[in-house]
Amino acid sequence: MSTADPARWARVSAEFDRIVELEGDAREAALALLAEEEAALAAEVRALIAADAQSDGLLEHREETLAPIAADQRPELGGGWRVIEAIGRGGMGEVWLAESLGGGVGHRAAVKLLKRGMDSDALLERFLQERRILARLSHPAIAGMLDAGITPDGRPFLAMEFIRGEPITAYARRAGLGLTARIRLLAEVADAVDHAHRQLVVHRDLKPGNVLVDEEGKPHLLDFGIAKVLGEDTDQLVVTATGVRVLSPAYAAPEQVRGEDVSVAADVYGLGVLLYELLTGRLPHQRSGRVERLAQEISEERALRPSSAVSEAARAQAVPWARRLAGDLDTILLKAIHPEAERRYASAAALADDLRRYLSGRPIHARPDRGWYRFGKFLSRHRLATVVTGASLVLLLGTLGWSLGQARTAHSEALAARALLRQQALAMAQVEARSATLARALDELAGIDARGSPVARARAWLRVATALADAGQVDSARRALAVSREQAGANPDPVLERAQDQLESRLARR
């Protein structure tokens, strides 16, 4: 909210309070409805909801944030290092800015050391692991290890190259980087990640805070604290003392969240999310940040095409390159963050290569998921595959309609309307390129099974109607709208009704 407008804030507040209580599809549907009504308001509410998902910010660390009212208790490092000031501290470790006593003026390092009392075997082992990993790496865009040692009071420390910089997303924003500069920057990060991969090291925690960009615009990859050496069984180390798996919910690949074996594909995913955020200003997935719910969430999520992500009205002005995302960049990003590891780029280098191909106007290697693949995913998601093995597309769509038909008794007119719609949907499904929105709307429709509320079904049908209207199928859109109204019948929801009316008047103008 840029201007202080209490009246507007009151409206945003009311919508936020209402929508933030909803989850998953229902939340998306409510936001979509609101967006149809008033796009700018919806965008504000969406941004607030995204901020709400942050689970680990300043406000959650009250004591730690307010604690440094006390003087820094500077540790003795020994080993030729002198501590200058604290850089950061947290539950288990501390980072200090230090200077080398022998290394000449200006020889500075970020020194990481475990807090006292935190020297359990597992943590020590992880500390040593990071040290081993850093020792393998040598790349200009990776903050390297300068020294390692033991403090006089017996704590191990790591001295690393000190990077003055800011997180890549903040840097891009502040420096006002354009589309190509952002892509080029991320390609450089991908090079560094690829270097690590070729030393068999997977970073596993790529996120803006771990990719700092210095004053000269050079990126630096930091923090191999939870990195893994491929082929070594070190995963038990990614569990904290409290038993919680350490990961950054918004950036973790699905297989990481599921606790499966992690390969270079997880870093490709992380790079993809970073680029997605750099290019669209938002994350590809809305995750709640609650670890216990993540597994469920990732099984349901589908990333919005970057071009669609920015086309939501309020963003369109903020992202000057919105129109350039459709096509190759959509394809590249969706491949990088594909939910299935084996369908992502095979390496960070391959991703970097495609990005550079895009920049130089050469054809990219990535291909969008083909229609049949998406349809297969659609089938397996809804567990209909066994039912319809060998059946035609028409039969599948019939099944879809059938489950809905079961949900409520409907009079024959509505049934006829649905039959027509199914045919329409089929035709659209075959015109793959234009039907992405419709496919999504149908997906949602199928997702809301017989147990869904009439209002939820009415909303889903409204989305189908809107998608049809967008595709210029006015008659079918009218019929879908009729079904939406019929479903809502007994429980009219005022917001929904307004959206229905809006679509109706839009259709009437055709």
Add this chain to the structure above:
Amino acid sequence: MPHNPRMNMSDPANDDITLLLGDARRGSALAQERLYSFVYRELHRLAERQLRGDREHGGATSLVHEAWFKLSRGSTEFNDRQHFFATAARAMRQILIDRARERQADRRGGGVRAQTLDGVALEVSASGQDLELLALNQALDQLAALDERLAQVVEMRFFGGLELSEIAPLLKVSERTLKRDWRRARAFLYQSLGSGAPPPE
């Protein structure tokens, strides 16, 4: 320090504090003013002692509680305690912000961003922390312009260490409303602080 610990306002005698609290609570602006500077000074003194290493390091909340323990002299009036904490929250905010400003001014070059710690730990940086605190202070002012109560809730909870259940009677709203307020305020602040996914403009 922009605020001299030895202010020209006389100390209320210890047994006056209850009276002062009562007057302030009943809406006397002068009493509120005196209470504020008194509480500010007390908290400041405790913080200074911490800095000199005279006492165990304990964080802002423990300071507020210590000040209350010392000043209340056993006052058990619930409303007094609440009022005191609300005032202390404001004073604590002021103290912390002043200190952060000073440290930022001292830091040559300034504007150094945090180098993050790893997954081992939460990422809070001392220099970055000051910047964050100052940013929070600013965002809180913005929030106050939109909705005074929300800003108050954050102040009392974050800077004063009050629980929502303690704030509710103070602001005369239900705890449920307050929970919603807190969630909304939190979202607003995180958005202002540019966390999550900021727009790339």
